[in-house]
Amino acid sequence: MKRPTRWIALLGILFLAAVPGFAGDADVMLEGGFVWERDDGNHEGELKATLSPTGDGEWNISFEFDWEDGPHVYTGTCAGSLEGELSGDITGDGDRKPKFTFTGSFEDGKFNGTHKRVGRDGELKSTGTMTLGAS
Numbered sequence: 001m002k003r004p005t006r007w008i009a010l011l012g013i014l015f016l017a018a019v020p021g022f023a024g025d026a027d028v029m030l031e032g033g034f035v036w037e038r039d040d041g042n043h044e045g046e047l048k049a050t051l052s053p054t055g056d057g058e059w060n061i062s063f064e065f066d067w068e069d070g071p072h073v074y075t076g077t078c079a080g081s082l083e084g085e086l087s088g089d090i091t092g093d094g095d096r097k098p099k100f101t102f103t104g105s106f107e108d109g110k111f112n113g114t115h116k117r118v119g120r121d122g123e124l125k126s127t128g129t130m131t132l133g134a135s
Contacts, residue, residue, distance in 0.1 A: 032130065
């Protein structure tokens with residue numbers, strides 16, 4: 001490879017590494033919404049997720065949303081693929097620190113999933129759905 005070609009190839013690699021979504025260690029930001037299914041009517045809201053890579057197919061994740069009592073940030077871990085199946089465990093903020101799981105899959109860059117609350121007895125109770133896409 002001639003010297004100018006090497007420089008162009010190197011610059012191309014550096015450019016791709018700086019573009020979100022191409023770098024293997026870059027945070028991934030997703031935005032969308034959630035539905036919390038309740039007996040007295042569903043609660044819907046905007047949802048933001050930030051995935052920070054921790055290993056091959058593993059991330060720390062945070063979900064930001066507003067609830068009836070104000071803004072919240074729930075955090076946890078997840079595993080899978082940003083082009084296929086993804087699932088994780090989440091802990092809520094506040095005094096009670098509720099525990100949740102989520103699972104779903106990406107199709108055409110959009111994540112569709114469900115979330116469930118972990119009861120005191122460890123039983124999972126379906127709580128609703130979420131949809132996220134690139135922000």
